Amino acid sequence: MSTKKLDAIARKSRARRSTKIVLHNGLIALLCFIWLIPIIWLVCTSFSAYPGKNTSTFFPKEWSAVHYAKLLTPDTVNQFPTWFLNTFRIACWTCLVSTAFVLMVAYAMSVMRFRGRKSLMNFAVLLNLFPGMLAMIAVYFTLKTFGLTNSHIGLVMVYSASSGLGYLIAKGFFDTVPRSLCEAARLDGCNEAGIFLNIVLPTAKPIIVYTVISSFLTPWMDFVYAKMILNAGISANYTVAVGLYKMLEKSLINTYFTQFCCGGVLVSIPISILFFIMQKFYVQGVTNGAVKG
Amino acid sequence: MGGKPQAYPRLRRRPDNIATILCQFFADFGKAMAKGDLFVKLTLIWWGAGCLRRKQYAKALILTLLEAGVIWFTCGFAMAYVPKFATLGTVQAQQVFNMQTMQSEWNDYDNSFMILLFSLFSFVVWAAALVLCMKSVIGAYRLQFDSQNGLHINSFREDLQEYLDQKFHITLLSLPVLGIVIFTLIPILLLILVAFTNYDQQHMPPTNLFRWVGLTNFATLFGGGITSTFGYAFWRILGWTLVWSFFATLTNYFGGILMSLLINSKLTRGGKLWRTLLVVTIAVPQFVSLLLMRNFFANTGIMNTLCERIGLTAALRSAGLISTSYIPFLSAPGWAHVMIILINIWVGVPYQMLIATGVLMNLPSDQLESARMDGANPFQIFRAITMPYMLQVTGPALVTDFVKNFNNFNVIYLLTQGVYVTTNQLMANSQAKEVDLLVTWLFTLTQDYYNYKMASVIGIMVFVVCAVFTLIGFNFMLRGDKEGTYQ
Numbered sequence: 001m002s003t004k005k006l007d008a009i010a011r012k013s014r015a016r017r018s019t020k021i022v023l024h025n026g027l028i029a030l031l032c033f034i035w036l037i038p039i040i041w042l043v044c045t046s047f048s049a050y051p052g053k054n055t056s057t058f059f060p061k062e063w064s065a066v067h068y069a070k071l072l073t074p075d076t077v078n079q080f081p082t083w084f085l086n087t088f089r090i091a092c093w094t095c096l097v098s099t100a101f102v103l104m105v106a107y108a109m110s111v112m113r114f115r116g117r118k119s120l121m122n123f124a125v126l127l128n129l130f131p132g133m134l135a136m137i138a139v140y141f142t143l144k145t146f147g148l149t150n151s152h153i154g155l156v157m158v159y160s161a162s163s164g165l166g167y168l169i170a171k172g173f174f175d176t177v178p179r180s181l182c183e184a185a186r187l188d189g190c191n192e193a194g195i196f197l198n199i200v201l202p203t204a205k206p207i208i209v210y211t212v213i214s215s216f217l218t219p220w221m222d223f224v225y226a227k228m229i230l231n232a233g234i235s236a237n238y239t240v241a242v243g244l245y246k247m248l249e250k251s252l253i254n255t256y257f258t259q260f261c262c263g264g265v266l267v268s269i270p271i272s273i274l275f276f277i278m279q280k281f282y283v284q285g286v287t288n289g290a291v292k293g
Numbered sequence: 294m295g296g297k298p299q300a301y302p303r304l305r306r307r308p309d310n311i312a313t314i315l316c317q318f319f320a321d322f323g324k325a326m327a328k329g330d331l332f333v334k335l336t337l338i339w340w341g342a343g344c345l346r347r348k349q350y351a352k353a354l355i356l357t358l359l360e361a362g363v364i365w366f367t368c369g370f371a372m373a374y375v376p377k378f379a380t381l382g383t384v385q386a387q388q389v390f391n392m393q394t395m396q397s398e399w400n401d402y403d404n405s406f407m408i409l410l411f412s413l414f415s416f417v418v419w420a421a422a423l424v425l426c427m428k429s430v431i432g433a434y435r436l437q438f439d440s441q442n443g444l445h446i447n448s449f450r451e452d453l454q455e456y457l458d459q460k461f462h463i464t465l466l467s468l469p470v471l472g473i474v475i476f477t478l479i480p481i482l483l484l485i486l487v488a489f490t491n492y493d494q495q496h497m498p499p500t501n502l503f504r505w506v507g508l509t510n511f512a513t514l515f516g517g518g519i520t521s522t523f524g525y526a527f528w529r530i531l532g533w534t535l536v537w538s539f540f541a542t543l544t545n546y547f548g549g550i551l552m553s554l555l556i557n558s559k560l561t562r563g564g565k566l567w568r569t570l571l572v573v574t575i576a577v578p579q580f581v582s583l584l585l586m587r588n589f590f591a592n593t594g595i596m597n598t599l600c601e602r603i604g605l606t607a608a609l610r611s612a613g614l615i616s617t618s619y620i621p622f623l624s625a626p627g628w629a630h631v632m633i634i635l636i637n638i639w640v641g642v643p644y645q646m647l648i649a650t651g652v653l654m655n656l657p658s659d660q661l662e663s664a665r666m667d668g669a670n671p672f673q674i675f676r677a678i679t680m681p682y683m684l685q686v687t688g689p690a691l692v693t694d695f696v697k698n699f700n701n702f703n704v705i706y707l708l709t710q711g712v713y714v715t716t717n718q719l720m721a722n723s724q725a726k727e728v729d730l731l732v733t734w735l736f737t738l739t740q741d742y743y744n745y746k747m748a749s750v751i752g753i754m755v756f757v758v759c760a761v762f763t764l765i766g767f768n769f770m771l772r773g774d775k776e777g778t779y780q
Contacts, residue, residue: 024560031552032570035639038585039573041595053588056598101472104465112462119311120466127473129759130481131700133732134752137739138480138487141406161476164469191454192461223580224702228740241580248584250711257588264581272576279572279647 046261052254067258083243091219097160098215106170150233158225173207210281213274322427325434336433343433351449363422371415378412381405382502406498488749510750526723534730538698541637549645571643583707590622623712626727652686692766696759700732731755
């Protein structure tokens, strides 16, 4: 075969490969574009000069950042800065309690061996099968009896009290901590509490970061529970989710839709940052733990 | 332990199922009562007695205080509610004119809900007290045994030390378990009880009483009278809930795997960037993104304007697929069902993509290489190597995902609440919509119609269905219990 012919074949296969690459990346780009349309629409609409819903064009007719300014100056309906602070405060407390609970339960279930451990785990699986909504209805009445509805304490309790049930991912991680490490510590006269605090926790940084961020994000992402607990209260007590939802009520949507979009963008920014930090641990944690049941 | 004799004969092999544990607990208790001295027997009445006899003063004091607390709780609180548990209260709330104050005042009425809630709470407290009492009897006998055989008896400090060492799990678990009992277990039990009462809008405490009605609500759901449409609505909604969970789980699962294969392929340029773009869509909270979608696909929304402009609406109308001047993306049965599943793909696939990426990173690459050597095409590799591996690792997660989707409140509620109005009179009679899942129906029933009795029955049914699917699912899936692998 002449070199010319070989060259031609090589060029052809190279060409085929590069068209393949172009097609492949084109497909990915298309998919990503489809996935991003709502986000693009959110950001574009938030910069619209028109306060209500834009139904005729995808992009706003007039661009302006005036609604961001409006969103940050409270009026009778919109108290976004207060909502943001409320959510932040609730998130901090939830994060504190949930993280402690999850790590405690996970350690006890993973590292320690005691009677009734398996039974407790099975019981947790059983409890998880009941719709959370059902328990919430009763919790609502209980909280109401104690005057804790429309209060942030009640909401923090709702978010964090049962968080111990979500211990599986952290347990999956603790399961991979080498047992020999604990044995060595025990031989050195370390008690179980010491092993937990000084040996296991320092090696469990990824799962701690994951638990902290995911429990911090719960109040930001949640809508139903916040609506149930805070719905009847005053606007200054709302979280971002409840507040923004109220903006879309039929009588308000035409004056507040753009502000809703601004609020959506402003909430999404900190969440996205945290999510990107968590992303790595999310994959690690989930693939280590939960999926293996 | 060294050469020290065993303090108290205990079972060597520790059984770990609830029946054996209970049997042994009762056997221990019986033995303690039979062989114990006067103080052990006295412990049954005065919890601190046994400890006091063995000079464990601090522990005796704590137990006595606890007992006093339980007695105070019983007399001061529980007795006001528990005796009325059988009837759930008999005194209807009324306004009575008081001659002394010249004002009308409420009479001393019964509140059925409080009676139910606090009775249940009392039962839980009493059950805990009973266990504590029996435990202290067993403990007292153990102390007697130890002291008779001249063995070491723990000081209070040593007892406390134990809670940081052998009994550390009790320290760790007590608070989380308390949280779960109060915020999950008691509420669930409470609503199971409500399913057997007639607690609804006509029987709302405090102004009205509700009472036990036995299995009537279950009969309403399954038998249905002539007027009741709950049975009709229930089977319809259950059917759609199952269809939805099936498609939502499957589309997300395979969509996630395909997406992850696509992005992690060798042909991809700038893989991290693409993944980041997709993750942005997860980071936007669902109440923002879904409420936005709802307006995007609204009857007068932008999607309809676009479809109108390109002539799609007219084409569909002439094809007889729609009869309105707009495309009812989220407001007509059929259309809404499909749209919800499609939008859920948008919501869920990036999540599954992240998980699948993590799992596929550990895919044994030697198998892939040898398959490629043997000339397998990408589809064959996917079918014979990638998928079996994925299924093996994430199989159980598929079952939990199914249950999660079965109870997926957010997607349905945020997309259809206030937008979708049912035209089916039978559904409307039961306050249901064609696109409702059982959980959203349950939510509407309680939030808007105060129909707690039916909501509780539906909740129980949800549990039954989820439990059945979980059992079947886990029996089919190979359960990869890796608990002991690394330890």
